Amino acid sequence: MKTVLKKIPDASLVIAGSTISSEGKEYFKKLRHMSSELSLEGSVKIEERYLSESEFTRYITTAGVVILPYVRALGASGIMSLALSYRIPVIAAGSGPLFEEVSDIVSVVPPMNAEALANEITRLLGSVEYRTTLLRNSEKYISEHDWAVVAREIYEEYIKKINVNKKY
DSSP: OHHHHHHOTTOOEEEEEOOOSHHHHHHHHHHHHHHHHTTOTTTEEEEESOOOHHHHHHHHHTOSOEEEOOSSOOOOOHHHHHHHHTTOOEEEEOOSHHHHHHTTTSEEEOTTOHHHHHHHHHHHHHOHHHHHHHHHHHHHHHHHHOHHHHHHHHHHHHHHHHHHHHTO
């Protein structure tokens, strides 16, 4: 965050959500300690708690970028889909075939690489053209993964199954 703040002094970081694992709780504790140690309290807000749907939506829709700091393989990401549906660009940390599949719609950086992440944040926030390109590329993904589209596809599959079963 220090690197980002050097280039974008009014940037802020919100880390929000809850965890039930002891590993997650320890991670939040470490984040608080790092924020304090680096004197970032004015730029970093940590909300370690359950967020209501409206709070969650407010955080997503007011973000300049959504960062998904994965360290393991990505399956499907509800947060990524939601951010893209609100036309908020996404940076995902990760590697492997699943990240390669989304690399044209979200920015992908190596996991556990703070420098690469900071550089990508400043690139994304600093370049309207780059941001627009990523969002334009994500439109097809959004149209195929929107909840209404997915629900309709599931409904149509159920109807097919019901109709097939009626024949027997």
